[in-house]
Amino acid sequence: MFLVISVSGIGANWGTQTSHPLSPTTVVQMLKDNGFQKAKIFDAEEGTMSALKKSGLEVMVGIPNDMLATLATSSKAAADWVSKNVSSYISDGVNIRYVAVGNEPFLQTYNGSFLQTTFPSLQNIQRALIKAGLSSQVKATVPLNADVYQSPSGRPSDGDFRTDIHDLMLAIVKFLSDNAAPFTVNIYPFISLYSDPNFPVDYAFFDGNASPVVDGSTTYTNMFDANHDTLVWALKKNGFANLPVIIGEIGWPTDGDVNANIQYAQRFNQGFMNHISTGQGTPMRPGPIDAYLFSLIDEDEKSIQPGNFERHWGIFTYDGLPKYQLNLAGTTANSRGLVRAKNVKYLDKKWCVLKPSANLDDSRIAPSISYACGNADCTCLGFKTSCGNLDARGNISYAFNNYYQKNDQDDVACGFSNLATITNMDPTTGTCRFGIMIEVDSGFSWKMRQIRKREAALPLLVFLQLFLTLF
16 A cells, blocks of 8 residues: 655545445445545444544544534534544544534525524534543534635735625634634635636646736646635735645546546546645645545435536546546655455346337337436436437436446336336446446345335426436
8 A cells, every 4th residue: 555645645535425335344445445544524424434443544524514503503412413423433443633514504505504503513513522622633624615715816815705704704714723723625626617618727737738827926827726825815814824724625527517527537636646745735835735535436316406527526436446547646656546446246237228129209218218317317428428429229228227226226127118128238338337236235225225115106207307408
C-alpha cells in the first residue's frame, strides 16, 4: 500500500444512497487498500461505523440536514446524538476527528430552509462534545458549498461572504475559530461548467492550458486555486486569516452529462492529486491541503434534481471496479493505481432485454420503459453519455435490464407485458455497460422487496415523460 506524501492526507466521501451497497467491511478495506487515510460519511449508520472500528482511518461523521431543527432547539438531543454516535464509537476504536453539522445547508436552492437551525445546532453539538470530554479530539464543523462566498469581479482578492448571510457566516466563522475547528468547503469546478455554457473548460482543470486570471501580482491558471483563495480572502478581510480550511468535497462525475465522462474525470482528479502532492498549496494559503475526494462509489439512488450526473461521482463503480487509473500519491510517488474491491459476489450472468420479436410501435413499449426508468436508473442514457450511442432497442433493453438487476434478477421484473426476455449473452457494447447486480445481505433484500411491492402499485404512465426524453 502506498502513502500520500507532503499532504495532510487524502480522504474520500463514502455515500450510501445506493440500492445494493457493498458491505461496509468491503468498503473499509477498499479505502485502506487504496491509501486513503480518511473517510467522510454522511450519517452515523451502525454498520458503517462498526466497520471503521480499529481501521486506522480518520473519520468525519455527518449529521443530515433534516436533523438540524431538532438539534437546534434541544441541548439534550445534541448530547444524546454525541453520546450515541461519537462517544460510544470512539470507545470502540473508531477514530472520529470531526462532526459535520449538516451538509451544504446554505445552498441558495434550499431557499433559506436551514438558516435558522444550522448555527444553533453547531453550538449545541460543540457543547455536547465539551461535556463528553471530547472537544480537544473531535471538532465540529459545517461543510458549506462554495456559494457562501463570492467575488463580484472574479478576482479572489475581492472575495467576501454572500451579502444575504454575511452576519451569519461571520458568527459561524468566529465560533469555529474560538473552538479551534476548521472551515469546511466543497468546491466543484464541474458544477460551474455545467451551470454556465460560457465557462472556459480548461480553467476547470490543472494542466495550465487556460487563460489566466490576474489578481494584482498573482496569476491563477485554474478555478480551484482561485475559488479556494476567494474564501481565504473572505476570511482574511473579516479578521480570520489563519482559520484552517478543509476541502470537504472535490471531484468530477463520469456520466449523465456531456462534460461528465471518464476522460475529464481522470484529467481533473489526477490533476488535483498532482497539484496537492507538491505541498505548495495555493497562492494565498501555502502548505499542505486537507481534502476529501467526492466520491468513492457511485450511488444509484441519489436525487437527480441537480442533474443526471449526481449518480456518477465515484472513482469506483457500484461494484467496486476502478473507472480509470488514478495515482492518489500524485506525480511525486509511484503507485500501482486504484485497487478494486475484494470479495464482491455477483448475481448470475444473465440480463433482461427487449425481445427481438417486439415491435417498437407496440403501444406497451412507452409505459413499460417509463416504469423501468422511474424505478431504476436510466441516467446513463442520453446525449453524450456512456450509453448515448445505443439505438432505440438498446435504450429499451438498458432500461429493462437496470430494473431487472435492481430487483435482484427476479423473473417477474423481466416481464414488461411480455415484451422482455432473459438472455445469457452480455449486451454490453462499447462504453455502455449492462451491469449485473451484486449480492447484498438477506435483511437488506427483504427491505427492498417491501419497497418494490409499494412501487408496483404506482401507475405505469406516471413515468411516461421520462421515456420520451430518451429518444
